[in-house]
Amino acid sequence: QKEVEQNSGPLSVPEGAIASLNCTYSDRGSQSFFWYRQYSGKSPELIMFIYSNGDKEDGRFTAQLNKASQYVSLLIRDSQPSDSATYLCAVRRSGSARQLTFGSGTQLTVLP
Amino acid sequence: NAGVTQTPKFQVLKTGQSMTLQCAQDMNHNSMYWYRQDPGMGLRLIYYSASEGTTDKGEVPNGYNVSRLNKREFSLRLESAAPSQTSVYFCASVGTGVHEQYFGPGTRLTVT
Numbered sequence: 055q056k057e058v059e060q061n062s063g064p065l066s067v068p069e070g071a072i073a074s075l076n077c078t079y080s081d082r083g084s085q086s087f088f089w090y091r092q093y094s095g096k097s098p099e100l101i102m103f104i105y106s107n108g109d110k111e112d113g114r115f116t117a118q119l120n121k122a123s124q125y126v127s128l129l130i131r132d133s134q135p136s137d138s139a140t141y142l143c144a145v146r147r148s149g150s151a152r153q154l155t156f157g158s159g160t161q162l163t164v165l166p
Numbered sequence: 167n168a169g170v171t172q173t174p175k176f177q178v179l180k181t182g183q184s185m186t187l188q189c190a191q192d193m194n195h196n197s198m199y200w201y202r203q204d205p206g207m208g209l210r211l212i213y214y215s216a217s218e219g220t221t222d223k224g225e226v227p228n229g230y231n232v233s234r235l236n237k238r239e240f241s242l243r244l245e246s247a248a249p250s251q252t253s254v255y256f257c258a259s260v261g262t263g264v265h266e267q268y269f270g271p272g273t274r275l276t277v278t
Binding site for chain 1 (some may be wrong): 197199201206207208209210211214216224225256260265266267269270271272
């Protein structure tokens with residue numbers, strides 16, 4: 055079992071719809087959870103992080119964390135073509151030197 | 167403030183050749199990381215340096231060595247390149263009390 059698993063996609067949604075991206079992790083000692091966006095040929099950039107159970111909202115983005123079920127999700131409301139990218143879920147374990155374990159990413163395409 | 171810089175941006179090596187990838191950050195971050203990214207594999211940690219003077223192996227360290235030259239610079243060396251090391255290499259850094267890992271622009275390496 056991979057430490058961090060994501061549906062590879064590709065995921066396609068129409069412009070204006072809600073895109074839902076999911077991630078599960080295996081280490082119950084994981085403390086912090088991150089969503090990075092990566093455009094083709096570019097480096098990853100942080101969208102959101104979350105470390106408490108529940109929802110965290112930032113503009114059109116909402117991160118949801120459920121530690122009991124070991125999953126974290128990212129919702130993108132009012133999806134725009136500019137949101138088309140690969141979304142990487144990353145997990146920071148307890149006691150680590152702040153290193154991250156990444157999932158393989160979900161490719162999202164928002165259709166105009 | 168340049169953030170995280172990497173050189174070179176592109177490199178082609180023949181099997182058995184050696185090279186060093188350079189990374190520098192100007193954000194006074196303590197921790198630095200080297201990742202490789204292969205299609206469908208997400209980002210995998212090669213080596214990291216939690217602070218100046220320390221380095222540790224990550225998930226895929228075989229065939230690589232690192233040097234934390236000073237607080238700013240963290241280099242990755244391939245002593246005898248192999249085609250399996252064809253990948254995109256990212257350097258990242260993070261500061262104390264900060265959640266975000268900042269990534270460099272990447273080095274695209276091809277080993278023939």
